Amino acid sequence: MRHLRFLHYFDAVARAGSIRKAAERLNVTSSAVNRRIMDLEAELETPLFERRPRGVRLTAAGELFIHHVRQQTADLDRVRSQIEDLKGMRRGTVRISVSQALALDFLPREVAAYRARFPFVNFDVRVQDHIKAMQSLADYEVDLVMVFRPPFLPNFRPLMTLEQRLVAVMPTDHPLAKRPSIRLRDCASFPVALAEPEIGGRQLLDEALARRKLRFNIVAQANSFEFLRHLVMRDNVISFQIGIGATSDEARGIVVREIDERDAPRADLVLGQLYDRNLPVASAKFAEQLTQSLLAMRGEAMRATA
Structure with missing residues (x-):
């Protein structure tokens, strides 16, 4: 497969935008x-x-060819995974991009459970906003995405969806912490810390604020949910995200309260792949596991509201 190395060179140049790099x-x-x-x-x-003084750029023919190269590489990974599966070794790499809300608890838990069954499988995880995650999928850089409110992609195939509510994360001694649910207008009087505007949950919040003609006192903005959570622990601020990524931890001084659905409607967390992709065995099995986990969570939510 010596020719594959040459294609790998081509892909590397396309990604770097420079032969030297x-x-x-x-x-x-x-x-x-x-x-x-x-x-x-x-x-x-x-x-x-196209050769330029400060690098190179794909021509129209190059754009067509890079798509072919990445598709071929992805198909080869799938075949390798299937060959290993036939050997009974269950080897392979699961390449997945996820929203930040899944990175602190949900995905590490799922990866650990999967590797307990298939210890020879490894993971390549990208934590990205929903737009970058879908671009990674379109570029064959990942096999799966699990993102909140994914943007339109023509050949995207949803495998499973789970409705999510917007929640507020706040200190246990915050004046709003005793309420079972929160109205956005109640938060306007307090300092808030928000995720960056590219995050799906932040966009849902911004849309809700615009409809209600509300303005928040934003004292911090970050691209890290972990930073925002620790800021809540150390300062009297409110932060917001989707439910799957937020858990109360009263021992550390944090509580989570749902936002009233009159202010912010539910939206979908989506697990998916490309329609034209036959997933490597390791990724396909992980997708099955994630689907079952999301189904279980959906069932728990339905029982809780029954």
Whole structure:
């Protein structure tokens, strides 16, 4: 499979936007990478990159070819995984991108449970906002995504959805902590700490505030839910996220309260893949596990409201 190395060189240059940077990452010489790119261009009889003073950029033909390369690489990973599965070794790599809300508890718990069954499987996890996660899926960089309010992608195939409510995270001694649910107008009088605007839960909150013509006193904004949670523990602020990523921890001074649905409607957390992808065995089995976990959570939610 020597030719695959040349395709790997091409993919590396496309990602780096520079032959020199790609060569450094591949630990080979720039001349070797450039020679392989030129060989590909000669074989295809068309330029794949536009050479610029500060790097390279894919041509229209290059865009078509990179899609083919990444699809072929993904298919090869799937075949390798199936071969290992036939051996009974259950090896492989699960590549998944998830929303931040899943990174602190839900996904680590699921990964640990999966590896208890298949200890030779490893994971490549990306914690990204919903837009970047879907782009990673479209670029064949991951096999699965699990994100809140995913943007439209033509060949996206949802495998499972779970409705989520927006919740407020606050100190146990906060004036609003004794209420079973919270109205957004009640939070307007207090300092709040929010996730960055690219996060799906923040966008849901912003939409709700706009409808209610409310404005918050935002004292901190961050791209880390872990930072926001620790800030709640140390300062008298309220933060917001979706329910799956927020748990009360009264021992550490944190409580979680649901936002009244009159202010912020539910929205979907979605597990999915591309329609044209046959998943590697390891990823397909992990998707099955996640689906069962989400089904169980859906059942618990239905019983709680019955």
